[in-house]
Amino acid sequence: xxxxxxxxxxxxxxxxxxxxxxxxxxxxxxxxxxxxxxxxxxxxxxxxxxxxxxxxxxxxxxxxxxxxxxxxxxxxxxxxxxxxxxxxxxxxxxxxxxxxxxxxxxxxxxxxxxxxxxxxxxxxxxxxxxxxxxxxxxxxxxxxxxxxxxxxx
Numbered sequence: 001x002x003x004x005x006x007x008x009x010x011x012x013x014x015x016x017x018x019x020x021x022x023x024x025x026x027x028x029x030x031x032x033x034x035x036x037x038x039x040x041x042x043x044x045x046x047x048x049x050x051x052x053x054x055x056x057x058x059x060x061x062x063x064x065x066x067x068x069x070x071x072x073x074x075x076x077x078x079x080x081x082x083x084x085x086x087x088x089x090x091x092x093x094x095x096x097x098x099x100x101x102x103x104x105x106x107x108x109x110x111x112x113x114x115x116x117x118x119x120x121x122x123x124x125x126x127x128x129x130x131x132x133x134x135x136x137x138x139x140x141x142x143x144x145x146x147x148x149x150x151x152x153x
Contacts, residue, residue, distance in 0.1 A: 005054065044093055045069060048086040057082060080116045088113055 045068045066072045074080040
């Protein structure tokens, strides 16, 4: 469980330096067009590695890099989860125009990440039923004063 993630000041400064470039994506894409695919793959691997570290997956650095770089077959649940994290980041980065993070997308992402790791029953959410509330509130009545509303109750 993630309780807190402190961001160092130098990282915040880098983000603030990037801020003026927001909205200039097409111009910047022209600059890195030749190397775009390589940069994208490196970004996916880096994002996957640090996301796994942030989530607390207990994998050695060597094994994690093997799974991410060489497409080695995973041996246990944590390695399968890392492989699924990489697949998720690949989908997100390749389909950035159509990706939107809404409630159903989160649920689908959860099922996708844990598809080979946990049983589907463990990933299901409990459905809440609407409770029938037979009580009437003072605000819902047609009375003009609180005294009349109390008399109607």
